[in-house]
Amino acid sequence: MKKIDVVSKRLVWLSVAAFFIVLSLVFIFTKGFNLGVEFVGGSEILVRAEGNMVEQDLRQALVAISPDFSAARVTRVRSVGEPANVVKFSVTVSRTFEVEEKAKIVEQLESKLAQKGFKAEVVSFNETGGTAAEEIRRLTWRAILITLAAILAYITLRFNFVFGVGAIAALVHDVIVTLGFFSMFDYEINVPAVAALLTLIGYSLNNTIVVYDRVRENMKKFKGRDIPTLINDSINQVLTRTINTSLTTFIVVFVLLLFAGNTIKPFAFGLSVGVLVGTYSSIFVAVPLVMKWVKYR
Amino acid sequence: MKTERVRLIIVLAVFLLALLAMLWPTSDQTYKGLAKLFQRVRLGLDIKGGARLEYRVDVEPGVENPSQVVDDVWTVLRNRLDASGYTEATLRKSFRENQSFIVVEIPDVTDTTSAEKLLGSIGVMYFGQVLDESTSDPSTDPRLMDLAKIKKARWLPSRDGKMWYLVREEIMLVKDLKLVSPRIVTASPVPETRVGRFGYKVTFELASKDAEVFKRITQQLVVPESAIGTAAAKEKRLAIVLDDVVQFAGYVVSVIPDGKAEITGNFSLEEAKQLAAILRSGALPARLEKVSAGWVAPLLGSDIIKSSLVAGLIGLILVMIYMIVFYGIQGVVADIALIYNTILLLGVMAATRSILTLPGIAGIFFTIGTTVDGNIIIAERIKEELRTGKSVRAAITAGFDRSFITLFDANLTTIIAGLVLYYFGTGTVKGFAITLIIGVAGSFFVNMVLSRLLTDAFHNLIRVPKAAERRVEP
Numbered sequence: 001m002k003k004i005d006v007v008s009k010r011l012v013w014l015s016v017a018a019f020f021i022v023l024s025l026v027f028i029f030t031k032g033f034n035l036g037v038e039f040v041g042g043s044e045i046l047v048r049a050e051g052n053m054v055e056q057d058l059r060q061a062l063v064a065i066s067p068d069f070s071a072a073r074v075t076r077v078r079s080v081g082e083p084a085n086v087v088k089f090s091v092t093v094s095r096t097f098e099v100e101e102k103a104k105i106v107e108q109l110e111s112k113l114a115q116k117g118f119k120a121e122v123v124s125f126n127e128t129g130g131t132a133a134e135e136i137r138r139l140t141w142r143a144i145l146i147t148l149a150a151i152l153a154y155i156t157l158r159f160n161f162v163f164g165v166g167a168i169a170a171l172v173h174d175v176i177v178t179l180g181f182f183s184m185f186d187y188e189i190n191v192p193a194v195a196a197l198l199t200l201i202g203y204s205l206n207n208t209i210v211v212y213d214r215v216r217e218n219m220k221k222f223k224g225r226d227i228p229t230l231i232n233d234s235i236n237q238v239l240t241r242t243i244n245t246s247l248t249t250f251i252v253v254f255v256l257l258l259f260a261g262n263t264i265k266p267f268a269f270g271l272s273v274g275v276l277v278g279t280y281s282s283i284f285v286a287v288p289l290v291m292k293w294v295k296y297r
Numbered sequence: 298m299k300t301e302r303v304r305l306i307i308v309l310a311v312f313l314l315a316l317l318a319m320l321w322p323t324s325d326q327t328y329k330g331l332a333k334l335f336q337r338v339r340l341g342l343d344i345k346g347g348a349r350l351e352y353r354v355d356v357e358p359g360v361e362n363p364s365q366v367v368d369d370v371w372t373v374l375r376n377r378l379d380a381s382g383y384t385e386a387t388l389r390k391s392f393r394e395n396q397s398f399i400v401v402e403i404p405d406v407t408d409t410t411s412a413e414k415l416l417g418s419i420g421v422m423y424f425g426q427v428l429d430e431s432t433s434d435p436s437t438d439p440r441l442m443d444l445a446k447i448k449k450a451r452w453l454p455s456r457d458g459k460m461w462y463l464v465r466e467e468i469m470l471v472k473d474l475k476l477v478s479p480r481i482v483t484a485s486p487v488p489e490t491r492v493g494r495f496g497y498k499v500t501f502e503l504a505s506k507d508a509e510v511f512k513r514i515t516q517q518l519v520v521p522e523s524a525i526g527t528a529a530a531k532e533k534r535l536a537i538v539l540d541d542v543v544q545f546a547g548y549v550v551s552v553i554p555d556g557k558a559e560i561t562g563n564f565s566l567e568e569a570k571q572l573a574a575i576l577r578s579g580a581l582p583a584r585l586e587k588v589s590a591g592w593v594a595p596l597l598g599s600d601i602i603k604s605s606l607v608a609g610l611i612g613l614i615l616v617m618i619y620m621i622v623f624y625g626i627q628g629v630v631a632d633i634a635l636i637y638n639t640i641l642l643l644g645v646m647a648a649t650r651s652i653l654t655l656p657g658i659a660g661i662f663f664t665i666g667t668t669v670d671g672n673i674i675i676a677e678r679i680k681e682e683l684r685t686g687k688s689v690r691a692a693i694t695a696g697f698d699r700s701f702i703t704l705f706d707a708n709l710t711t712i713i714a715g716l717v718l719y720y721f722g723t724g725t726v727k728g729f730a731i732t733l734i735i736g737v738a739g740s741f742f743v744n745m746v747l748s749r750l751l752t753d754a755f756h757n758l759i760r761v762p763k764a765a766e767r768r769v770e771p
Contacts, residue, residue: 044391055594077349079591080409090593128400129390143721150713158706191343195656195729198718199663202711202733206667209707210674217699241677245670248619252612252662259608267659 004239006288007232013284017173020277024180031183036190036266037073037094038132045091045105046077049113049120058089058120061112065105069093071188071262088123096127132191151205159212166290167208170281174204174274181273187266196270203249204278207242208286214238215287219296227294231287239283246279304750311742312637315644337647341385341654341728342404342593348412349593352585354397366583367397373581374401377416384727385652399585402593404652409590422581424476424514426450427534427546429463453536455543462543464536469517476511478583480504484576486569489561497569498561501576508556515558518549525550537576544575609662616669624676626758630751631672638668638736638743645735652728660732667708667737671744675700675752679759689756697749708741 006013047058055074062069072093079088097105106122113120148168155164178200182189214234222230253275257268287294319337341347354370356363367390378386383403391398406412428448435441435452441463445452450465468474484501503511520530525548537545537560545560560572617635620628642664646653679696687695712734719730752759 041389075346076594077591078593079589082591088591124393126391126393126398128392131387131389143717146721147714147717150717151710154710154713192655192659194726195659198656198726198729198733199659202663202714202737203666205710205714206670206707209710210670210703213703213706217702237681238677241670241673244623244673244677245666248616248669248673249666251615251619252609252665255612255615256605256608259611260605264605264655267655271659271662 003232003236005232006235006284007228007291010284010288010291013288017177017281017285020177020180021173024177024183027180027183028176033179033183034186034188035094036132036188036193037092037128037130038191039130039189040094041096041128041130042092042094043096044124044126044128045093045109046123046125047089047091047109047113047120048123049087049089049118050085051119053087053089053113053118053120055089057113057116057118058091061109061116062091064112065108068095073263092128097125132194155209155212159216160294162290162293162295163212163215163287166286167205167212169289170208170278170286171201171204173281173285174200174278177277178270178274182266182270185269187269190263190266192264192267193270196267196274199271200274200278203275204281207245207278207282210238210241211235211282211287215294223296227296228291231291231294235283235287242279242283246275250275301750301753304746308637308747308750311641315641318644318648319640321647335643338643339405339646339650339652341652341657342387342402342595343655344595344653345404346592346594347386347402347404348406348409348590350401350403350409350412350416350590351391351588352399352401353588354399355584355586356397357583363397367399370399370581370583370585374399374416378403379727383652385654398588404654407592409592413587413590422478422537422539422575423466424479424511425464425466425536425538426468426518426532427462427464427536427543428532430531430546431461431463432459433461435461435463451541453538453541453543455546460543462536462546464538464543468514471513471517474510474513474517476507476514478581479507479511481576484573486564486566486573487559489563494561494563496563497566498559498564499569499572499576500557500559501573503556503558505556508554511556511558512552512554515549515551515553519552520548520550522550539575545572609658613665616665620669620672624673625760626755627672627676627679627752630748630755631669631676633751634672634743634748635665635668637747638664638739641739641743642732642736645739646732651731651735653732654728656726656729657732660729660736663733664736664740667711668740668743671700671704671740672748674703675744675748679752680762683759684762689759689761693749693752693756693759697745697752701745704741704744708737711737 077088152164253271386403403412482502486497518533617632682692682695715730715733
């Protein structure tokens with residue numbers, strides 16, 4: 001495989017990374033996120049129906065009323081002591097409604113379902129808090145900072161401090177750019193999307209460490225060789241591996257993005273973008289960024 | 298070779314253990330055929346659905362910040378669910394007609410009674426006064442029931458159910474001298490240091506707003522150590538009551554002015570830990586009233602799950618084909634390692650009764666990634682070693698030896714991140730961290746032991762680069 005010149009063109013690569021970070025930040029701060037009901041809370045409508053109504057019927061009726069309901073989560077709920085022919089459905093949607101809107105929706109929904117031949121009524125229409133917001137809030141910055149500190153400490157111990165800084169810079173890059181893409185393409189940030197972000201962090205870190213490991217090995221093997229050449233060679237030596245690993249991971253998540261259900265799509269999207277971004281950062285950001293400060297130990 | 302035989306035995310033993318964990322008979326035999334393999338893997342709410350309970354939060358009128366009370370209730374319930382291993386349960390606040398509700402959904406629990414048990418006491422904790430005790434059930438003894446009426450107190454059982462205590466919420470009948478739902482800032486077991494005492498004691502600290510009331514309570518109930526055991530002292534014991542069960546009853550030996558108290562009783566470490574946990578998580582700041590109990594369907598809907606599973610499988614098969622095309626026999630090794638590690642992960646999940654949810658599946662994805670990656674790293678390394686002119690056997694040995702360090706560092710960094718996530722995270726994040734940690738550790742094992750075994754076994758199938766392709770080390 002032809003060698004790519006990572007080191008002497010590093011300003012170009014780093015500029016690309018910087019461009020995407022700025023672009024992402026612009027989107028994040030101007031357009032914001034499409035946050036799922038788990039985060040912002042919203043409304044829950046409980047519909048009680050007799051007979052054989054299924055989720056699909058209710059979803060169709062809701063979407064006909066307002067596009068707000070296209071991403072609604074429709075699930076079946078059964079309460080203790082209710083007759084067997086009664087089904088309840090819970091509809092959660094990530095926005096709240098005014099009193100008049102609520103009344104209108106209730107009326108329209110009941111009449112639409114009646115037209116379809118279902119005997120259904122809206123039992124309640126509540127505001128509901130998010131489930132994940134509290135969890136994420138409890139995770140807080142402290143956990144994130146401790147994770148970063150632990151990673152930094154480990155890399156300092158096993159490699160050196162400068163590499164730790166590079167790895168963390170690459171991680172921050174990956175998370176910001178992936179979030180930027182979520183904002184750009186308006187994908188919903190839901191619990192699976194958060195799982196994708198967490199997966200991405202592990203993935204990117206893994207990738208970065210493999211590059212570092214090769215640099216470390218070559219530093220021992222060719223003591224005294226000038227560092228830019230050594231780093232360039234190291235990156236190129238692991239390039240086939242990096243490309244193959246990224247490609248195999250990408251295949252799985254991309255197929256998932258194409259064919260999986262709507263709720264899973266944000267997860268697959270986050271990982272598809274994340275794999276590309278994470279691969280880029282471990283080749284073009286993690287070492288080139290801190291190269292100047294790398295020294296033989 | 299001897300090491301090879303050891304590896305083979307380990308690989309087979311681990312595999313059989315994983316299968317055993319998955320196939321161990323369970324009480325509910327809902328799956329048939331091949332799906333039986335998965336019956337012991339507990340599925341989360343988002344995949345399988347679960348019990349759903351709705352409580353109304355009864356905030357006392359006149360409370361300054363009612364939404365804070367609801368938040369506190371949320372936190373206490375979250376702690377209880379996490380403590381019982383149900384990190385995947387979801388909890389959300391709901392509001393209607395100016396009232397607050399909390400909806401709890403617990404995966405893998407089919408009947409609501411056990412869900413309620415899991416949630417633990419929904420009642421309130423208070424510090425009360427013990428007036429009397431009995432070793433037989435007072436409800437069968439009219440004399441004891443009369444006594445309760447006269448003393449304006451109630452008979453409550455002890456935690457082990459062997460004792461009954463006559464407890465009154467209001468201390469010494471002083472009006473409003475009671476401490477209901479105290480806010481306990483910290484509580485921890487501490488080894489006993491005083492002479493003649495053994496085991497552990499529990500120290501705890503009340504929030505400043507409750508410290509003053511507690512001081513007045515201790516002033517009323519204080520009993521000098523010399524008087525302990527006398528009839529008068531027996532009516533001045535302090536009880537910690539949670540959900541109408543006496544968690545602890547004992548003497549107050551000195552006035553506690555600052556809310557910092559300790560409970561002594563020659564506890565074992567386990568008892569002390571339990572009592573501290575009850576103190577920490579037990580105080581629900583408001584009463585909960587059950588509104589409804591029932592069952593909820595998978596959050597994602599079964600249609601979505603099916604289509605996603607199919608998509609995931611297609612992706613996986615493509616990866617397996619890619620590996621064989623690109624790496625030949627070592628691709629086959631990687632594919633076997635992949636399947637092996639997935640079974641191993643599910644086996645560990647079945648054995649530890651961890652709950653598999655969507656974020657957990659993200660963790661499995663990650664595991665598949667690291668397993669394939671490990672094999673790619675090893676295969677590339679062996680190729681490199683072959684190019685330097687080594688024999689296949691020597692290249693395999695060198696390849697695995699060098700890859701060990703790479704994989705060790707890469708996996709350990711990931712596990713460190715996973716451990717921090719597990720320790721600080723709740724719910725979703727914890728579930729993800731569990732599969733991540735198990736999976737990454739498994740992939741390291743699989744890469745180093747199983748892949749090594751298979752590569753050695755198939756070493757004569759490894760393609761050696763032609764002499765022209767070889768390069769000499771500079």
